[in-house]
Amino acid sequence: MPDSSSSPSSTCTSPMAPGSAPAGPIDPRYSRIDLGDITQHNIKLLKKVNAVVFPVVYHAKFYTDVLEAGELAKLAFYNDIVVGAVCCRIDIEPATGLRKLYIMTLGCLAPYRRLGIGTAMLKHVMDYVERDGQFDGVFLHVQINNESAIQFYRKFGFDIVGTKEQYYSRIEPADAHVLEKRLTSQATTGGTPHPPPLVNGNNPKDDPDSHKTNNGHEREH
Secondary structure, three states, X not given: XXXXXXXXOOOOEOOOOOOOOOOOOOOHHHOOEEEEEOOXXXXXXXXXXXXXXXXXXXXXXXXXXXXXXXXXXXXXXXXXXXXXXXXXXXXEOOOOOOXXXXXXXXXXXXXXXOOOHHHHHXXXXXXXXXXXXXXXXXXXXXXOOOHHHHHHHHOOOOEEEEEXXXXXXXXXXXXXXXXXXXXXXXXXXXXXXXXXXXXXXXXXXXXXXXXXXXXXXXXXX
């Protein structure tokens, strides 16, 4: 479980310093949004982004898993500056065998929000799911008071399907909504069976190094 904190194979620059703003006003007409791989050479940038955007600390296992996630983990670049990231994993529900994609984190630095960066990251995730064709749903956790994040995901077809009490440690409110977009995979329509999972599907509450999505989901959209 991450602890609370108040303290952010492409060529890239460093992310913006915490709380800083671009040198001048951002003009979306002259902007470029790219997503790049996370590697051993740039994972420190992901750590800096997470430290700025999210009110929790992600442990070493999170970053080890991210390096093995491939297309499920990306840095977001705005005009070649690292400004955000999205990290996901594949979960298998033990009771049902349903194969779902879990969005662990998706966030963007404050000066670059509402420029379409969060939308680009979520679109990448949903495109991956569509190409794979074997997922039964996509889900995440959002702090219950995070209305902007809830509205953002609802625009993409996510619904609140449950609430986890005391989901977060040392931050208030501690409860989290579970948002999910349910899908119909090929496996449930007579297609190819599910392939083996890339990552073990553990319940985050059972894993001391679990990688919880948090109220950083409001951080861009």
